[in-house]
Amino acid sequence: MTTTERTKLTRESLAELRKELAPSMKEKLDAKDGVDNTGEYPRLTGKFYEKQIRRALRNYGIIDPYEVNDYIALGGYRGLEKALFEMKSQEIIDEVKNAGIRGLGGAGFPTGIKWQGAADQPEGKKYLIVNGDEGDPGAYMDRAVMEGDPHAVLEGMAICGRAIGSDEGFIYVRAEYPTAVKALTNAIKQAEEVGLLGDNILGSDFSFRVSLRLGSGAFVCGEGTALMESIEGRRGMPRAKVQRTYVSGLWDKPTIINNVETISNIAQIIDFGAGRFRSAGTPESPGTKVFALVGKVKNAGLVEVPMGITINELVNDIGDGVGEGKKVKAVQTGGPSGGCIPSRLFDTPLDFDSLAKIGSIMGSGGLVVMDDTDCMVDIARFFIEFSVDESCGKCTPCRDGTMRMFEILTRITEGQGTEEDLEDLRFLGELSTNTSLCGLGQTAANPILSTLQYFEDEYLAHVHEKNCPAGACKALASYTINKDICIGCGACKRKCPVEAITGQVKGAHVIDQDTCIKCGNCMDVCPVGAVELK
Amino acid sequence: MFEFDKEQYKGELGEVQDFMKKNKDMPGALMPILQKTQNIFGYLPREVIEEISTCLGIPTSKIYGVATFYSQFTFEPKGKNQISVCLGTACYVKGAQGILEEFENQLGIKQGQTTSDRKFSIIETRCLGDCANAPIVTINGEIHGHFTKKKVAETIKELSKEGV
Numbered sequence: 001m002t003t004t005e006r007t008k009l010t011r012e013s014l015a016e017l018r019k020e021l022a023p024s025m026k027e028k029l030d031a032k033d034g035v036d037n038t039g040e041y042p043r044l045t046g047k048f049y050e051k052q053i054r055r056a057l058r059n060y061g062i063i064d065p066y067e068v069n070d071y072i073a074l075g076g077y078r079g080l081e082k083a084l085f086e087m088k089s090q091e092i093i094d095e096v097k098n099a100g101i102r103g104l105g106g107a108g109f110p111t112g113i114k115w116q117g118a119a120d121q122p123e124g125k126k127y128l129i130v131n132g133d134e135g136d137p138g139a140y141m142d143r144a145v146m147e148g149d150p151h152a153v154l155e156g157m158a159i160c161g162r163a164i165g166s167d168e169g170f171i172y173v174r175a176e177y178p179t180a181v182k183a184l185t186n187a188i189k190q191a192e193e194v195g196l197l198g199d200n201i202l203g204s205d206f207s208f209r210v211s212l213r214l215g216s217g218a219f220v221c222g223e224g225t226a227l228m229e230s231i232e233g234r235r236g237m238p239r240a241k242v243q244r245t246y247v248s249g250l251w252d253k254p255t256i257i258n259n260v261e262t263i264s265n266i267a268q269i270i271d272f273g274a275g276r277f278r279s280a281g282t283p284e285s286p287g288t289k290v291f292a293l294v295g296k297v298k299n300a301g302l303v304e305v306p307m308g309i310t311i312n313e314l315v316n317d318i319g320d321g322v323g324e325g326k327k328v329k330a331v332q333t334g335g336p337s338g339g340c341i342p343s344r345l346f347d348t349p350l351d352f353d354s355l356a357k358i359g360s361i362m363g364s365g366g367l368v369v370m371d372d373t374d375c376m377v378d379i380a381r382f383f384i385e386f387s388v389d390e391s392c393g394k395c396t397p398c399r400d401g402t403m404r405m406f407e408i409l410t411r412i413t414e415g416q417g418t419e420e421d422l423e424d425l426r427f428l429g430e431l432s433t434n435t436s437l438c439g440l441g442q443t444a445a446n447p448i449l450s451t452l453q454y455f456e457d458e459y460l461a462h463v464h465e466k467n468c469p470a471g472a473c474k475a476l477a478s479y480t481i482n483k484d485i486c487i488g489c490g491a492c493k494r495k496c497p498v499e500a501i502t503g504q505v506k507g508a509h510v511i512d513q514d515t516c517i518k519c520g521n522c523m524d525v526c527p528v529g530a531v532e533l534k
Numbered sequence: 535m536f537e538f539d540k541e542q543y544k545g546e547l548g549e550v551q552d553f554m555k556k557n558k559d560m561p562g563a564l565m566p567i568l569q570k571t572q573n574i575f576g577y578l579p580r581e582v583i584e585e586i587s588t589c590l591g592i593p594t595s596k597i598y599g600v601a602t603f604y605s606q607f608t609f610e611p612k613g614k615n616q617i618s619v620c621l622g623t624a625c626y627v628k629g630a631q632g633i634l635e636e637f638e639n640q641l642g643i644k645q646g647q648t649t650s651d652r653k654f655s656i657i658e659t660r661c662l663g664d665c666a667n668a669p670i671v672t673i674n675g676e677i678h679g680h681f682t683k684k685k686v687a688e689t690i691k692e693l694s695k696e697g698v
Contacts (some may be wrong), residue, residue, distance in 0.1 A: 046662055121692045134663065136661070137621070137622030137625075137661035142667055143663040175606045176662050213562075214602075215566070216568070216569060216604035218603060219660065231562050232561070232562045233562040233600065235600055251561060292666075295623070295664035295668075296630070300665065300666040333622065370627055382626055392603075
């Protein structure tokens with residue numbers, strides 16, 4: 001039947017439709033490359049996926065995200081059905097509480113307790129916001145869910161709406177994700193057409209509407225209250241939280257704000273129960289977490305694993321290490337709000353509390369692997385520059401403090417730093433952490449403080465010896481030609497833009513350090529790897 | 535200074551006006567209207583901001599206050615070819631900074647600027663979420679993964695050839 005002829009689904013007809021769709025879906029998946037459809041639920045095949053437990057990503061790469069029937073055929077909207085016809089609002093909240101799911105956007109606040117807070121507010125207008133403003137550089141799990149399984153987001157939203165007594169939800173998606181917007185727009189339209197969103201969902205007395213709101217390029221809008229300001233049509237500056245947002249949030253109404261990954265777990269918690277959710281993970285951080293395993297790692301990609309897996313297992317077993325001849329130095333978690341964890345701490349379990357203990361955070365789940373050519377001072381500078389750009393300017397310690405820290409780090413990477421600078425960094429870092437209003441300012445110094453803690457020797461090398469051990473800080477590095485390896489082909493001499501290289505054909509070449517501008521061309525073109533960077 | 539010709543862009547202007555009329559009573563309408571305008575024109579022309587102000591009853595000063603806060607809104611038209619180098623962490627550790635500098639050197643402009651012949655702009659961008667294929671360069675909205683410094687000259691040459 002065509003979309004225009006579609007009649008609204010009821011509880012009964014949804015179950016029938018699912019039954020009807022099953023054979024053709026099975027056929028479709030059996031024929032699909034890279035999918036194993038012999039188990040309880042279809043899985044992607046290959047070594048990269050073996051150790052993963054895919055829940056938030058269970059449909060990613062498996063179903064057609066533009067076809068609601070695909071989602072329904074694999075059990076989609078069964079959780080909503082249960083929430084509407086078999087459970088009271090409080091029972092839904094209790095199930096979420098029992099599951100112990102915590103905010104997977106990074107803050108780790110227990111989702112059930114948040115929902116209870118909104119449900120306990122007097123009846124009236126309440127809002128639900130799904131935060132898809134995934135701004136941490138190096139993290140893209142929310143994009144994957146929104147693009148690859150949009151109905152999981154919508155189903156989770158409707159269940160939440162039912163539980164807290166809300167009839168309206170927003171999904172706030174960042175401007176950099178046009179494909180996610182397209183997939184969600186289509187999914188909302190389809191769900192409305194068949195009566196999975198809108199008035200009297202599945203013939204019940206529950207109505208719920210979802211609309212999309214787009215960001216316009218402001219990292220700070222990932223902060224809950226800044227996001228609300230943005231939806232209300234203002235500058236996205238965080239509010240002072242006199243009350244929790246579940247008491248007074250969007251347009252001063254009780255508002256629940258959940259991350260995309262969190263909300264996409266909800267339907268399965270209701271469908272399969274809290275026990276199944278808890279079967280993975282640790283007692284304090286139950287369930288799974290999606291990490292974006294990227295950077296200098298052989299197998300990069302999205303990885304969903306039980307909470308509590310060690311960094312080592314993730315980087316070396318699933319990611320297959322960094323490749324020959326390189327050494328892992330650190331992983332960076334939590335983006336500009338997180339820290340750099342040195343390889344000697346790689347037996348740390350990946351869960352909310354263990355990461356906080358070693359000065360980093362879970363964050364949204366970006367996990368950038370760095371090797372011995374990455375300078376930790378330069379990485380700290382990179383992140384603080386990001387925070388300088390993205391600070392909204394409301395609080396002085398964040399607005400001015402990040403700028404001063406950036407200046408100091410720039411000085412150090414250029415060989416102009418002093419030991420006093422390191423003290424100033426610590427002071428400013430703690431000041432911003434302790435006295436900023438929102439998470440951005442409170443965590444902006446984490447990349448600096450954590451690298452100062454674990455890689456102080458690198459800072460000292462920059463300060464005292466004017467040397468960058470990783471060879472990444474150009475002002476401190478020098479290119480030299482190893483005369484034992486050089487074959488005298490002259491390729492570097494021809495490519496040098498400032499004629500800093502001299503030498504005879506078939507004789508060893510030399511770089512004049514005073515003329516060299518450190519562009520690195522010689523290193524790029526050398527056929528035998530004779531150019532060294534120190 | 536770039537002049538905005540209302541006659542020339544009559545059709546586009548009509549589209550924005552329709553969108554504005556349809557949504558003006560929706561709470562928080564300003565952002566979606568600004569986004570629509572930016573989408574259609576590629577920037578926010580002053581003349582259109584004035585119309586938005588009249589329609590929504592929000593002073594232009596307030597609208598500029600909002601628009602300048604978000605990095606995607608711009609007030610000058612961009613070049614024909616828009617290049618952006620992702621500077622997310624994964625791209626950064628894989629050498630994106632060097633690629634950006636190469637574009638800047640070869641085009642003679644800095645990030646955020648447009649060449650005087652309006653053929654090229656280097657647009658600032660945040661992480662595009664395609665980190666597994668880092669480093670990422672976006673050329674006129676199309677994503678190119680595993681980009682290298684060597685591809686820069688070639689890319690500029692290709693883009694210069696097409697059209698005027």
